Amino acid sequence: SYEEFLGELKAAQVLSDWIDERTEDQILETRKVEPGDLLRLVQGSEWLILATQELGRLFGHKDLLAPLEMLKVRLAKGVRPELVKLTTLEGVGRVRARMLYDAGLKSIDDIKERSLEQLMSIRTIGPSLAKRIKEQAGGLIKADEWEKAKKARPSDAEQQVVLTEYEDSE
Structure with missing residues (x-):
């Protein structure tokens, strides 16, 4: 009918x-x-x-x-096709994948090449998550880089927030 x-x-x-x-x-x-x-x-x-x-x-x-x-x-x-590979990383769902992509990190290799500090500059990504996704991407993390990242100001990633706060205004 x-x-x-x-x-x-x-x-x-x-x-x-x-x-x-x-x-x-x-x-x-x-x-x-x-x-x-x-x-x-x-x-x-x-x-x-x-x-x-x-x-x-x-x-x-x-x-x-x-x-x-x-x-x-x-x-x-x-997600759209361009985010599929990014969402294979543990801790990266649709919202974080879009943030990574929009920040110029369009592939796993892009993540591998970035510093922890650069990853942490993306909203919702704190030191622990930056380390985890960089390791999953196959990137090397120097001991001094990790120590510096741990001492960085805790980001909003450590706080529980509503995902709709991260929407782009349309």
């Missing part, structure tokens, strides 16, 4: 908004859905993509596996 079609269209719009990095609040407000609905849609879509990947393997459509994997990660993380 037409109502079912509209429901499916709305679901597609919600998922599109999610992987286009709209905030949860924006999606809930503009699409008039509840938080549980968003979670259910994302999880259900991830399952469908996983099933599609298995069918692709079974029927020899290996060319579809990489794009499906990218979409699966984008759905899980709620």
Whole structure:
């Protein structure tokens, strides 16, 4: 029926908004859905993509596996394609990945080459997280650099804050 079609269209719009990095609040407000609905849609879509990947393997459509994997990660993380690799770092979700990217750190190698001080200049990244993500990226941290970072003024990363405080004004 037409109502079912509209429901499916709305679901597609919600998922599109999610992987286009709209905030949860924006999606809930503009699409008039509840938080549980968003979670259910994302999880259900991830399952469908996983099933599609298995069918692709079974029927020899290996060319579809990489794009499906990218979409699966984008759905899980709620990010655009350029942030997928950054979100593989522990402690880096959609908000921090966008902050890193917007600060010019567009790849794991970019993070590897930066100093702890440069990483800590990004809002929400304190000494411990800067060290963790730099180590995950394969970067070397000198003992004196780590000591200097530990003595730095604690950033807002050590305080619990609402993620919506980090939204760009639109």
